[in-house]
Structure formats: C-alpha cells, structure tokens
Amino acid sequence: MSCDCFSDQQFLSVEQAIFHILENIQTVEDTELVPLDSALDRILATEVISPIQVPPHDNSAMDGYAVNFASLTNNKTVSLVGKSMAGAPFVGECLLGQCVRIMTGAVVPEGCDTVVMQEHCQVEGDTISFLQEIRQGQNIRRAGEDISQNQIILSKGKRLSAIDIALLASVGIESLSVYRKIKVALIATGDELKSPGQSLTAGDIYESNGHFLKHMLAKINADVLDYGIIADDFEQIKQAFHHADQHADVVISSGGVSVGDADYTKMVLDSIGKIGFWKISMKPGKPLAFGLLPNSVFFGLPGNPVSAAVTFYQIAMHGLAKIAGATPIERTRFIAKTQTDLKKAPGRTDFQRGYYNVNQAGEISVVSTGVQGSGVLSSIGRANCFIVLAKDQGSVSAGESVVIEPFDALLGGS
Template structure:
C-alpha cells in the first residue's frame, strides 16, 4: 500500500476510493444458513436451479381444461363438452381426457394429460353435466408452462449477490432450505476524546455529546455486520492502545472517529503507527478531507473525521464500499443523473463537493434539486433533511440557480 502521507496536495477522491478497494481483502470464509436467516447476506457461490419452476404445466385461471385440437367440433358448434373430472391444486386429475371431454380445474392446479387449454369459468355455462362456451376459447390460453419462470439448471443467482426478500422467496420456490453465504464481518467502533459524553450524561464546561458512534453503529446494522461497540476512549495512550489491540483481535474492521486531522489526538496516530500500517490521507473532498485508512495486524482500519457530517459522508462514500467488498459484494458506482438546481451553490475549485440537497420532480416531470442550506461539516440536521447529494467536481466553481448539476440520490443505507 503506497504511503500517501508524503504525497503533495490532496488525493483525488476517485483515486482514494480505488486505492482503498485495491487494499481491502475479499472474504474467504463461508457458512450455510437457513434461508429464513439469509436476508441481507452475500452469496458465496452461484445458485443453480435443481428444479423447473413451475414444476409442471398448470392453470392460470379457475375454469375448465380441455384439448383444443380434439374439441374443434364442439367449440365450433358449441355442442358442449362432457365434464369428466376435476383437478385442484395438490389434487391433480390422474386420468386422460378424450375428444369431447373437459376437466374442472382451479388456479395453480396441474394440467391433466392431453389438455392444452383452459377457458375461464366466467366464459362458460354448465347444463346437465355439459360445458358450453359463452365466448369462444383461444387454443393454448391460460396455461402456465413447466419452467416458464425458471428452467432446470438455470443460474438463478450469482456469487457476490446480496440476498433480498424476493430472493428468499425465489430460493424457497426452488426447494432450497439452506444456502451458502459469506461469514459475517465483525466491525469494532470507537470514538476518542476527553470532551465526549454519552447522551443522558451531564455536560461539563467544554463537553459535547458524542453522536458519531451512534450514527455509525445504526448504519452498520443496515450493512448486516456484527458490531463491537467499544464506546468512548479517553485521550490516554494506554487506554487507546488497549482499545485498538482488543478491536484488532476481535474484529475484521476497526472504525474510529476523530483524531485524524493534523495536530489532533497525537496518541491515536502514535498508537496506530505502532500497531499497523496506516495512511493518513488528505482527500480532495468536502466534507471529509481528513481520512485514515490502513491495516492493523488482523484487521482493516478506517479513521473518520470528528465532525459529524464529515464522519458520516466519509463512512458512506469510502468506508462502506470497503466493507461491502470484504462482505463479498462487487463494487458498483453510485448512480448519478442531471437535475436543475433551484439554489445558488457556493463552491471553490479544488475539492469534489458533496452538498446536501432535496431531489424532487416538478409538475412537468423535470428533475429539480434544492440545497438544504448551510453546508457546514457540523450541521448534522442538514444531512438528515436531505435525500441526495449534489456532486460537484473538484475543478468546478459556484453554480447559479437554474444550472444543471449531477445528483446522487441517497441509497437505502442513508434512507
């Protein structure tokens, strides 16, 4: 991993993300879990279908099944088809129909042998055990074919896919009870600072309530990882050393907030330098210029800035892709599209800017975006009021109202 401390100027955001992803490991360990416990987990291998879905031809309607070729005369003359049996879901008709015969059938029921068509019951009349049509049936209609959804030996899901609720239903439809997924990560979270107090505690002069750790843990819960909360660590070298040693032993990823800016928390930097290989980057992004990344003996380390907005934006834009790669997910760039800014946006060239904003659509359907106001890195409420980022390139300057800008909607992680 190259040493970025001595690199002149600021590191471009895209380069920082690439170097980060190049240096975090892909997962190695997997486990089998019941599908009811697999939501949000990442597949450790491809899923190949062991069956056809549906497993047999079945009716898409409540009605009557018959063979359209053997029943042409009855259809043309509407002379009637004899009803000789029934096929219900789970209780199929086991006989074989002949010319001039039909079978009462329910939705989802297996199609009887020799039958290729179902007429919906609303288009029929039954008199004296004979089926008559009130509307001419269409041959081969209202039948779901075997394998219409999934064929035997189809690749249904791919290694590295994060399982959704719909995927769980698909696995169940294949008869798969257990699935191989990558083992979950354990992520240790801590904050450093003598001035930090937990919510509920009284504040002394100069103290502040610690919020970063709570928000980061809430986001990590959405990422489906095991969380080790190490709390607030005081500015003491022994305490910080012990916390990082414990985190490195017990976790795959260690995340701290605060102590990564120039001149801040010298103990944190000193301890990290002793325990691992850490790069303190200055990234050309706003908010979130100071960011630390590297490796401890057994884990990957992400050092987030202390300001709340900076901490959460760097977690979202940088740490999250790294964690997802370690979970087995393939990196996908966040989608962006153009929208009209209804606000004037202040920006100086030099850093990529992630400005908090509200994306909406006008009555005419035009995508428009409005700034949430002040973009200070300590104004956490503005991050919560937004639903997207306006992404302004590093070389871009201020934007006038009415100009088009690139917008990156919040992913489910931030919603």
C-alpha cells in the same frame, strides 16, 4: 496484505481512494451453512443453482376450463369430464370434445393446451359453451417459464433480501453457504466527547458518530465491537487499537485524524500499522484515513458528524462490502434541475445534501437542505439525496442541471 502509501501532502480523488482501498483488502475466507430462515441480509459464498424447474408443470393462470384447442374447430361446446384442483390434479387424459374444470395453479390435464376463464363460459349441467374468441395456449403458465432446472438463480456475493429467501424456498432450498459476519470495532477519540445522559461542561459535546455507525453497520449485518469514547491519550488509544486489531476485521475510529496537537490516532497508527492515505479531495470529509493494521483494516473518519457520515457512506462502505464478500456497491444517480443556488469552489468533489421530487411529468427537481457545514447533522436528516458536484465544478445557479444520488436504505432512503 500490503498497502502502497501516499504522502501526507497528497490528496486522492474519491475514485482513487476507493480503487486503492479495494486493491489492498481481501474478502474474509470463513463461511458457514445457515438455514433459510436465518439467511436474511447474509452474503452468499457460492452461486445458487436451482435443483428443479419452476413451475414444475404446466398450470392454470385462471379459474376456468381446460380444453384441447382442436376441440373447438367445428363448435364451441364440449363436455365436462372432471376437475383439476391445486394439489389434486385430474387423473387421466382429456379427449377431444371434452374439458376439465380447473382452478388457478392446478396442473393442466394431459390432452389440454388451453384454459378459458370461467367468466367467458356458459355452464349447463355437464355441457360447457365458450362465449368469446379463444386463443390457443391462453391462460397457461408453462413448466420452467420462471426458473429452469440447473439455472443459476443467485450469484456469489448477493446480499439476501426477503424476496431472495422466497425465491430459494420456491425451489426447495433449505440451507445455504454464506460468508461469516464481519466484526467491526468502533473507537471514538476526544476529551471533549460525552455520552448522552452525561452533563456537558465548557467545551464538551455529545458523541453521536458511534451511534449512527452502530446502526448503519447493523443494517449490513456486521457484528459491532464498541470501544466507546477514548481520551486523547497516546497510551490509551494505542491499547484500544491493539485490542481491536486482535478481535475485529475492521477498526473504525472517528476523530483524531486531522493535524491538531492532541490528535494521537495518526501517531498510534504509524507505530503499529501502515497508513495508505490520509487526505481525500472531497467535501465534507477531507481528513479521511485508510490503512492496514497487523490483523485488520483501518478507516479513520473525521470527527465532525456530517463528514463522518458521508465518508463512511461514500468511501468506507465500498471496503466493507468487499471484506464481507458482497458484490461491489453501485449506487443510482440521476440528473435533476436544482431550484436553489449551490455554492462551491473547484478542487474537491462535493456531496451536498438535498431533497428531490419527481413531478407528474416525470421531471426531477432538487433543493438544497440549507447550511452545508460539516457539523450540521440535520442537513442529512432533512435530505433524501446527495447533490454530487464534480471536483472541478464551481457554483451552480438555480435552474441548472446537477447530478443527484438518492439515499439508499442505509441512510433511510427507499
């Protein structure tokens, strides 16, 4: 892999950063065959073609009576000659003037082209009368109307959901080829960081970034190698990066990507890898790094928790999706009317945190979750969307329209 580098002074737009990342990384090549029941959240390495049609035969959509519509030309009374059950079809042909009792899902007998629901029928022994107007072909599911034989039912790169697995089961597929899970190494740097359960001394804070990253990575089915907290020491950080590079596809660090005297991450990366960019014109999350190590891809997230969460979600996730073999990420955005003033200076794309509602008329409104500082993690906890303010946009007054991006399942959305 090669990596075109940008100067430390150059700020990339969000779009430029994503483009640069996708241009400089490759999808993993290894695949494996997995049984259907182990395929949830795995990513298809090939397209899937249906070996059969679904339904495999014409079947009834109702409990009722199957009949040839031509039998009803002169009268609406026919003779019952048998029954067709799901798994036990009627044997033989239903002739003119005859009908067959049929259950939902059962094969439509030969000679029949219409099913009349039982509520619209009168039964007197083996004589069946139809009480309402009948339309030819009604209440029949046609063979192949859901899936045709040799139809592509799932595309390469699809992350398999529970419904996808049900779909595969419906065509009889028992195993499939998927990309192997990607391995992601997590490294947190900072002398001030402590793990939950430890006592805090003056200047200390609890490390939280690794916790949300582990669980977000679990949601995309990545294998996580957690290196924990590494002290602000050049040799310790270098050793951790060397080891992570040998065992992971992606190395993600949090902290150490700004310009402080004790920020050794950039120094280590300059010595063992190649940095693509170091600054993005977005808020929160200006100091985001991307580069290539000898054997892996590197993302350096800011240390502030909101900045780390937003840059991971908005930037790094695009790269992880490509490395894992998944189709490109496309997130839904809507226009909403803000009910609160939104403060912003032009120059950076701003991902403010908001909470949106849809009223009975279908109108979407959004409010800010309050203080938007990069250390206010609760601003995400109270939110269900990002309010996306464009790079050149300034402050917005209550009552104006804004773009919102609802959280997906990765951030706890729907």
